[in-house]
Amino acid sequence: MTKPPSKTPMAGGFLLALSLIVGVFAGIARGEASFGFLIGLGVGIALLILVWLADRMRTGR
Numbered sequence: 588m589t590k591p592p593s594k595t596p597m598a599g600g601f602l603l604a605l606s607l608i609v610g611v612f613a614g615i616a617r618g619e620a621s622f623g624f625l626i627g628l629g630v631g632i633a634l635l636i637l638v639w640l641a642d643r644m645r646t647g648r
Contacts, residue, residue, distance in 0.1 A: 594646065596642050596646075597638050597641065597642040597645070598638075599634060599635040599637075599638035599639065600635075602631060602634040602635060602638065603628075603631035603632070603634065603635055604631075605631075606627045606628070606630045606631035606634060607624065607627040607628060607631055608627070609627060610623040610624055610625075610626050610627015610628070610630065610631075611623050611624050611627060613626075613627075614626070614627075
């Protein structure tokens with residue numbers, strides 16, 4: 588028998604948190620912590636959307 592796909596959703600919160608932290612530290616290194624935060628936020632949201640889309644395609648919804 589084939590194993591049914593997992594109903595457990597994938598989580599992307601770690602990617603958002605990591606991108607925010609990396610963005611802030613990169614911004615601090617360049618003297619623009621707020622700008623780094625915003626760039627990290629944008630990258631994190633883009634990664635969250637990719638994870639969400641991958642999860643939807645994986646579960647067939």
